[in-house]
Amino acid sequence: MMEIRRYRASDHDAVWDLHNIALNEVGAHAGNGPWDDDLHRIEAVYIEAAGEFYVGTIDGRIVAMGALKRLTDDRAEICRMRVHPDVQRREFGTRILSKLEHRAREVGFRTLTLETTAGQVAAIRMYTKAGYEEVARGRKLGFEVMTFEKRL
Helix, strand or coil, X not given: CCEEEECCHHHHHHHXXXXXXXXXXXCCCCCCCHHHHHHHCHHXXXXXXXXXXXXXXXXXXXEEEEEEEECCCCEEEXXXXXXXXXXXXXXXXXXXXXXXXXXXXXXXXXXXXXXXXXXXXXXXXXXXXXXXXXXXXXXXXXEEEEEEEEEC
């Protein structure tokens, strides 16, 4: 059973590894660059800035993660959603997403937004099932990117 908890500084290397493994698995890795700087400053970018960063663990091993990033007083972004390929299709992403949404409501956010690449079919299915609606498409770092929103 996966347990969900708040990120700790000691999780950095495992989170970084999961980020890279998960993106490589779905063909959505643009390579590491400045767009990943937030993953080296998780406390400042997410937790201390009225957001959140959760990790999902099984027997102490980080297998899932997701973040809530404050954009305005009433709007936040769901980001950094990753599930290790070894444990996909077990609803772990859905559980992280649900916990992030719960936290967003507690903080007072009224709208959530998120982006995913068009090729991540399982993620798109999860987001639409959770009530997110596509609001835009564009290109970012060489990928077709879909933007979704949900009113809380």
